[in-house]
Amino acid sequence: xxxxxxxxxxxxxxxxxxxxxxxxxxxxxxxxxxxxxxxxxxxxxxxxxxxxxxxxxxxxxxxxxxxxxxxxxxxxxxxxxxxxxxxxxxxxxxxxxxxxxxxxxxxxxxxxxxxxxxxxxxxxxxxxxxxxxxxxxxxxxxxxxxxxxxxxxxxxxxxxxxxxxxxxxxxxxxxxxxxxxxxxxxxxxxxxxxxxxxxxxxxxxxxxxxxxxxxxxxxxxxxxxxxxxxxxxxxxxxxxxxxxxxxxxxxxxxxxxxxxxxxxxxxxxxxxxxxxxxxxxxxxxxxxxxxxxxxxxxxxxxxxxxxxxxxxxxxxxxxxxxxxxxxxxxxxxxxxxxxxxxxxxxxxxxxxxxxxxxxxxxxxxxxxxxxxxxxxxxxxxxxxxxxxxxxxxxxxxxxxxxxxxxxxxxxxxxxxxxxxxxxxxxxxxxxxxxxxxxxxxxxxxxxxxxxxxxxxxxxxxxxxxxxxxxxxxxxxxxxxxxxxxxxxxxxxxxxxxxxxxxxxxxxxxxxxxxxxxxxxxxxxxxxxxxxxxxxxxxxxxxxxxxxxxxxxxxxxxxxxxxxxxxxxxxxxxxxxxxxxxxxxxxxxxxxxxxxxxxxxxxxxxxxxxxxxxxxxxxxxxxxxxxxxxxxxxxxxxxxxxxxxxxxxxxxxxxxxxxxxxxxxxxxxxxxxxxxxxxxxxxxxxxxxxxxxxx
Numbered sequence: 001x002x003x004x005x006x007x008x009x010x011x012x013x014x015x016x017x018x019x020x021x022x023x024x025x026x027x028x029x030x031x032x033x034x035x036x037x038x039x040x041x042x043x044x045x046x047x048x049x050x051x052x053x054x055x056x057x058x059x060x061x062x063x064x065x066x067x068x069x070x071x072x073x074x075x076x077x078x079x080x081x082x083x084x085x086x087x088x089x090x091x092x093x094x095x096x097x098x099x100x101x102x103x104x105x106x107x108x109x110x111x112x113x114x115x116x117x118x119x120x121x122x123x124x125x126x127x128x129x130x131x132x133x134x135x136x137x138x139x140x141x142x143x144x145x146x147x148x149x150x151x152x153x154x155x156x157x158x159x160x161x162x163x164x165x166x167x168x169x170x171x172x173x174x175x176x177x178x179x180x181x182x183x184x185x186x187x188x189x190x191x192x193x194x195x196x197x198x199x200x201x202x203x204x205x206x207x208x209x210x211x212x213x214x215x216x217x218x219x220x221x222x223x224x225x226x227x228x229x230x231x232x233x234x235x236x237x238x239x240x241x242x243x244x245x246x247x248x249x250x251x252x253x254x255x256x257x258x259x260x261x262x263x264x265x266x267x268x269x270x271x272x273x274x275x276x277x278x279x280x281x282x283x284x285x286x287x288x289x290x291x292x293x294x295x296x297x298x299x300x301x302x303x304x305x306x307x308x309x310x311x312x313x314x315x316x317x318x319x320x321x322x323x324x325x326x327x328x329x330x331x332x333x334x335x336x337x338x339x340x341x342x343x344x345x346x347x348x349x350x351x352x353x354x355x356x357x358x359x360x361x362x363x364x365x366x367x368x369x370x371x372x373x374x375x376x377x378x379x380x381x382x383x384x385x386x387x388x389x390x391x392x393x394x395x396x397x398x399x400x401x402x403x404x405x406x407x408x409x410x411x412x413x414x415x416x417x418x419x420x421x422x423x424x425x426x427x428x429x430x431x432x433x434x435x436x437x438x439x440x441x442x443x444x445x446x447x448x449x450x451x452x453x454x455x456x457x458x459x460x461x462x463x464x465x466x467x468x469x470x471x472x473x474x475x476x477x478x479x480x481x482x483x484x485x486x487x488x489x490x491x492x493x494x495x496x497x498x499x500x501x502x503x504x505x506x507x508x509x510x511x512x513x514x515x516x517x518x519x520x521x522x523x524x525x526x527x528x529x530x531x532x533x534x535x536x537x538x539x540x541x542x543x544x545x546x547x548x549x550x551x552x553x554x555x556x557x558x559x560x561x562x563x564x565x566x567x568x569x570x571x572x573x574x575x576x577x578x579x580x581x582x583x584x585x586x587x588x589x590x591x592x593x594x595x596x597x598x599x600x601x602x603x604x605x606x607x608x609x610x611x612x613x614x615x616x617x618x619x620x621x622x623x624x625x626x627x628x629x630x631x632x633x634x635x636x637x638x639x640x641x642x643x644x645x646x647x648x649x650x651x652x653x654x655x656x657x658x659x660x661x662x663x664x665x666x667x668x669x670x671x672x673x674x675x676x677x678x679x680x681x682x683x684x685x686x687x688x689x690x691x692x693x694x
Contacts, residue, residue, distance in 0.1 A: 034329055035060075038072035041100065041114075042332060057114075059098040071328030076100075078326075079122040079336040086338070086346045087120060100124075108339030109381045111145060121342035127325040127333045145387045146335040150322040154313035154373060155384070156260050159366065162375040162382040163261075163297065166364060173363045173377040175294045184294055185287045192226070192272040193265040196258045199241050201226070201234040201271065211265035213295035214254045215358045217349050219306020221248050223270040228277055248307035253314040254299055260314075267291060289361050289443025298362035302349035302369035311368045319371045324385055337385055340367050340374040353429040354440040360422065361443050415451045416464055419444075420496030423459075423487055427494040434479055437488045455527075457516060458486035458570060462527045465573065466510045466630050470654055470670055471496050472639060474591050476610045483570045484667040485693045490610060508630040508654070512575045517692060519568030572664060573693040578628040580681035582673070583621035584613075584657070593640040596673055597621050598680025606640040607657060607671025623682055626655040626673070627665070627691055636672040650675040664694040 034042065041057045059065070062080060065073035076098060084090055099117040107113040113125035127146035166173050176184075185191060190203040193211050224246040226234065233239055244252065251268055258266045273284040284291075292298055303309045312319040325333040344350045347369055359365070367374040375382040382388065412418040426441060438445070438459050445456050454463035461468060469485055476492040478484065487494040516527045582605065583597040592612070596605030613624070633651050635641055657669035678686050 034072055035068060035070040038070050038328075042072065042329070057100040057102070059100060061097050062092060062094040065098075071326055072334070075124060075326050075328060075334055075336060076116060079116055079119065079124060082336060082338070083119045083122045083342075086342050090120065092118065108337070109383050109386060111386065113337075121338045123337055124334055125337055127335050146324055146333075146337060147385055147387060148323075148325050148333075150324055150372070150385055152313070152319055152321050153316055154257075158384065158388065159373065159375065160261060161388060163364070163366075165382075165388075166375075166377045166380065170377055170379045173379060175296070175363060185290055187283050188287050189283070191267075191291070193267055194240065194255060194271060195264055196255050196266055197264050198237045200237045200239050201231070202265070203235070210263060210296040211267050212254070212258050212263060212297060212299050213267045213292050213362075214251065214269075214299045214301065215292070215349075215355060216250045216254075216301035216307060217305060217309075217352065218270075219304075219308075219348075221307040223248055223251075223307055225270045225275040226272065227275060231274065234271075249310040250301045250307045253311035254301070257299070257311060257314050263296065267295065285439075289357055289446070292358055293361045293363065293443075295362065297364035297366055297375075298358060300349070300355075300358065300365050300367045300369075302344055302347040302367060303371070305348045312371045313368070313373060322371075335385075337383065339381065339383070340369060340376060343370040343372065346370075351430045353426065353431045353436070356422075356426045356429060357441060357444045361447070412451075415448055416461065416467070419448045419461065424493070424495050427487065427492065434491070435481060437479060437482065457527065457573070458483055459488045460486055462514075465514045465527075466512060467508065468496070469629055469656060469667070470636060472608055472636075472670055473610060474608065478611065481569050483572070483694050484610075485573055508632050510630045512577055512629065515574040517572040517574045519570060519572065568664075568694060570694070574690065575693075576688065576690050578678070578686050579689050579691070580626050580628070580655075580673075580678065580686045581623050581683050582626055582677070582681060584624050585621040588640070592669070594669075594671075595640075596626070596671060596677070598677050599682050600680055602680075604677035604680055605655070605671055605673030606635070607655075607669050608639045609657070609669040610667065613657075613659070613668055624657050624659070624668075626671075627658050627693075628653045628655055630654045631675070636670065639671045653678070658691070658693070661694075664692050666694055 037059060041059070059076060060068070060073065062077070065077045068074070080092065084092075096118075100114045101117060102112070103115055104112045106115065107123045107125065111123075111125060113123040116122055116124070125146050127148060181188075181191075191211075192201055192203050194200075195202045224243060234243075240247075240255070247255075251271070254266055254268070258264075269284075269288075274280040299311075301309065301311055303312060310318060324337075325335045327333050344367070349355055349369075364375070364377045367376065373384040422444060423441075426444075431437060431440070441459065445459060448461065449456050452461055452463055454461050456462065457465070468487075471487050471494050473490060473492050473494045476490040476494075479489050479491050482489040484490070487496075513529050514527050516525050584594045584607065585597060586592070586594040586609070588594075589612075592609035594607050594609065595603045596607060598604045631651055631653050635652055636654050652672045652674060655671055655673055656667045657671070658665040659668050660666075
């Protein structure tokens with residue numbers, strides 16, 4: 001069956017779902033301006049929600065559509081090229097046919113559109129160059145919405161409408177106003193703001209102020225900053241105009257925008273925190289996440305690479321008019337559009353680690369990115385390129401990357417899974433100072449700590465230490481000043497397959513009592529008690545070589561005595577468990593994958609190294625110590641799988657590879673062994689010992 005025949009058959013199946021008005025409208029499309037397949041495709045939209053996205057529509061390959069004069073094919077070509085610009089890593093086979101799906105509500109902002117399968121973010125939607133009445137919009141919600149043109153100057157009325165619509169309809173998006181200043185900003189004496197109406201700096205303790213918080217990339221631009229010397233002068237009305245030429249363009253545009261929106265106050269770090277007063281600066285940095293959380297909305301300047309990139313569209317002459325629609329057939333106009341995440345992913349702003357928690361913590365964000373403007377709250381998205389329908393339904397944005405996080409952190413029923421997802425995203429980003437790895441996530445960690453009712457230890461929830469230790473990564477590098485047991489102790493992208501939502505991932509049995517031991521090694525504090533109802537007939541406590549009362553020592557941790565006499569800058573994790581010596585034979589040096597071999601010479605496990613280890617470069621097997629953390633019925637995701645013939649018949653143990661330095665164990669890899677391997681250790685076999693893990 002040809003592509004056209006397949007499309008015609010699909011359309012025939014769907015014809016009963018089309019209303020008579022819709023069929024009449026689509027029948028006027030002139031097939032002479034479209035190729036045969038596209039003329040059929042454009043008759044398909046208009047399905048009911050029940051079958052939206054259920055039927056695939058076929059289009060020719062990229063090689064074909066690059067040379068055709070068909071208007072719809074050219075639009076798909078434009079979508080592909082724009083996607084490649086935004087995501088250069090995308091790989092496409094130019095000879096493969098494209099497949100499209102029509103969705104009623106899945107596009108950004110809850111819109112309808114064609115999804116091009118194989119592309120990550122591009123959508124094709126309908127537009128109308130004619131003036132559309134409010135009544136027409138109400139009856140045609142989501143279908144005809146792309147504007148004909150994007151004007152050079154931002155439509156302030158539209159932006160105000162977004163904010164007002166959210167304020168009136170989404171109460172959960174608004175910052176709380178029922179707490180005192182000290183409850184909102186602990187330790188902060190005053191909150192400094194730029195008063196854009198009086199053109200000066202103000203210091204205010206009230207918690208009811210509506211202010212906008214600016215988040216932007218400094219770059220190499222030397223910002224105008226608040227100092228002890230200019231503080232008093234900046235608090236005089238009209239002073240900002242006197243130093244206007246010294247202020248970076250992005251901050252100038254932010255001041256103009258806030259003023260035009262009819263608001264009064266703007267928070268900018270370099271002007272509202274005293275840069276040459278360490279005490280004042282640290283007080284502000286300690287509550288910076290709260291400043292963004294409490295803002296009326298956050299203004300994200302994600303254009304360009306420094307503080308002079310500005311906010312395109314705020315002032316005339318800063319961006320050009322953009323044509324958004326193509327007339328593909330008489331009376332039928334379509335355009336390509338993307339949600340904010342597609343543009344954010346290719347921005348310098350999005351690569352910075354500290355910007356991550358701005359997304360997570362801010363209840364509402366106005367984005368300026370790639371010469372476009374988007375507004376995102378916890379319940380909807382608004383796009384500058386789209387008409388605003390009066391009855392646009394509240395829509396979830398969980399399907400789109402970064403901007404889903406506020407909903408995830410505030411309303412998730414699976415905080416451990418959400419936290420692990422966020423850390424995976426966070427560890428992809430770039431740190432200016434490696435020592436800021438925990439600082440830049442402090443606000444997120446504090447909120448999850450409150451959600452879980454559990455403190456964090458070096459960025460790991462204390463209530464889930466055993467699972468959190470099973471993170472995986474490839475080609476990682478140790479980060480100085482942080483422990484190897486934490487994701488914070490490694491540079492590189494980390495994944496957390498073991499910290500999953502309920503009903504997913506690993507089902508673990510854990511037995512460990514976890515103690516936190518200060519870097520001095522003097523005292524150990526119990527932070528998480530293991531379950532007391534362990535089945536002592538388990539292979540764990542009956543394995544060959546273990547004393548009969550091994551489990552009785554679970555509660556006792558003496559800490560460690562440093563052989564070097566030096567203290568560490570971070571706490572250790574101390575615990576009792578089983579240790580075993582197995583050989584490691586690396587079979588994939590690029591990914592650090594290795595097989596674990598017992599004393600009988602048979603493979604009994606698999607692992608992934610955190611970083612190359614001396615002795616693992618050769619093809620020969622070398623012995624290393626492994627520490628058991630938990631048992632489960634499945635292998636560890638992220639590590640290489642065992643061959644079917646080698647899989648454990650009684651389940652698995654999840655282990656970490658450790659090396660010892662000065663009486664302290666350091667993690668160097670993670671993996672899975674078959675339960676039977678417990679009797680196949682080299683040397684003294686499996687032993688019960690105290691581990692001080694750093």
